[in-house]
């Protein structure tokens with residue numbers, strides 16, 4: 001978990017940053033720049049050659065306005081396209097002993113549960129529901145036990161199975177606020193101590209979509225808040241690197257619109273049918289960047305450190321409701337993309 005020195009009014013943007021760090025750490029940071037560059041070149045080749053591959057990039061860039069603009073599908077029906085395989089990605093896990101080299105992350109903790117178990121429970125239900133309720137669509141899990149799977153392997157699984165859509169299941173969590181509390185001293189020389197205060201105010205869903213560049217505002221926000229334990233956020237994938245730029249353009253051209261579309265469809269189901277709060281769609285400043293070959297969305301299904309959300313996320317009824325919303329959204333997406341429905 002990330003430690004952040006902050007004030008209360010910066011909480012909102014830091015929520016997003018926490019997610020950034022988590023993904024960055026488990027996917028990008030440990031890769032040496034040169035190796036990354038070579039990998040990116042291969043990815044680029046794959047993307048251009050239409051080989052199955054996966055790209056998720058997240059950067060701090062608001063999609064709120066763009067989301068509605070891009071949700072209209074005037075030119076998205078692809079002749080002959082069939083949605084055949086959905087990759088269902090349960091975030092995090094427990095790193096196994098003798099795990100292969102790669103990026104692993106245990107995820108956030110609630111008061112009585114943890115993210116990695118909730119994401120697995122939802123993903124297992126989602127896989128079954130997709131195969132039962134959406135004719136002709138196969139759902140492939142990136143992990144099916146509590147053992148974590150490296151991000152590299154998750155991408156491989158998506159690619160090997162020729163996924164058409166990548167849905168990553170996660171839970172959100174707000175970092176503790178760190179405040180200074182006066183503990184005595186004199187008027188001229190007051191004494192303070194630092195206190196960590198849990199912040200349980202986050203509630204509802206959030207959808208994360210690829211975007212490359214961190215906004216200046218977000219950069220400044222992070223610098224101003226002196227994030228501890230974070231060294232070189234974003235260094236591994238340089239937004240000015242021509243390879244990254246080309247990859248990003250390729251992603252934008254081929255997959256961003258549909259990523260925004262599926263995120264909007266799920267968001268609509270959760271808000272309009274389930275009546276839950278949502279923070280909407282957002283680009284994020286940390287890249288979960290793999291090979292670019294399918295639309296992708298990361299669903300923060302709720303805040304595991306919010307008591308009500310934690311109950312909901314752990315309940316059979318809550319998990320089923322989330323799964324059903326995602327399945328209805330995928331069904332609409334499939335109909336749109338295949339030109340067979342009215343949605």
Ligand SMILES: [Zn+2]
Nearest residue numbers: 091107170171
């Ligand atoms: Zn997560």
